[in-house]
Amino acid sequence: MEIFNNENRGQVGIGTLIVFIAMVLVAAIAAGVLINTAGFLQTQAEDTGVESTEQVSNNLNVLSEIGTVGTDNESVSTVTLSVQRAPGAGDINLEDLTIQYIGTSGAENIVFGDGDATAGYTVDPITAENVDDSVLSANGDRYEITLDLNSMSGGTTYDSVAVLAEGDDAEMTITTASGSQRIVTLNVPDSLADKGDGDAVRL
Incomplete structure (x- = not known):
């Protein structure tokens, strides 16, 4: 007969919480990198578009x-x-x-x-x-x-x-x-x- 106690359940809950927090932090960092990269690419694309337009029209x-x-x-x-x-x-x-x-x-x-x-x-x-x-x-x-x-x-x-x-x-x-x-x-x-x-x- 398997016996569970409250002490073992508390340790499992804390471990799960730590893993969850780590995953949230990793996801937040990844999202920040993606947002910064997207902003940089958008700015670069706008600059390239302006320069290309000037090269054709001016x-x-x-x-x-x-x-x-x-x-x-x-x-x-x-x-x-x-x-x-x-x-x-x-x-x-x-x-x-x-x-x-x-x-x-x-x-x-x-x-x-x-x-x-x-x-x-x-x-x-x-x-x-x-x-x-x-x-x-x-x-x-x-x-x-x-x-x-x-x-x-x-x-x-x-x-x-x-x-x-x-x-x-x-x-x-x-x-x-x-x-x-x-x-x-x-x-x-x-x-x-x-x-x-x-x-x-x-x-």
């Missing part, structure tokens, strides 16, 4: 590509792009662009020259809400981006950039600060015989 529209004939009357020494912001784009600071130029003499990554054509591209307003900066902040803003190929080809920083001769092609990839890219192809006419120094040609 782009430029290139309205025209104009070349200026050099003193030799046989090549284009200056390239000027007329740009505006693309539909749906936010503010774009044109001083933060990176232009990868691929021409007949090689490739260069060109940055803003702060008014010095030999140090990089320059920016000038055509029409803008604020002509004192280089930011496309309204749909009606228009700016000119100019590359003086002749000055760059004679400089020390961009020594592989050269003027574009008759019939030459070049490609420019314009990358904004948010990572959006616009590819521009330049095509010099096969003949510049009817053009003089300083004349403009459409590329």
Whole structure:
């Protein structure tokens, strides 16, 4: 005949209570970790979504590509792009662009020259809400981006950039600060015989 006493029952109850409390603590810690992880992933996903949206939408529209004939009357020494912001784009600071130029003499990554054509591209307003900066902040803003190929080809920083001769092609990839890219192809006419120094040609 098996005999139970109150002392044995009390010990079993305390052991069960300890195990239960331990399980609750483990579950609470696990839940806290999951909540923190979910919050981190949500924040990361939101940041990634914003950056991806900006990379797609914050782009430029290139309205025209104009070349200026050099003193030799046989090549284009200056390239000027007329740009505006693309539909749906936010503010774009044109001083933060990176232009990868691929021409007949090689490739260069060109940055803003702060008014010095030999140090990089320059920016000038055509029409803008604020002509004192280089930011496309309204749909009606228009700016000119100019590359003086002749000055760059004679400089020390961009020594592989050269003027574009008759019939030459070049490609420019314009990358904004948010990572959006616009590819521009330049095509010099096969003949510049009817053009003089300083004349403009459409590329």
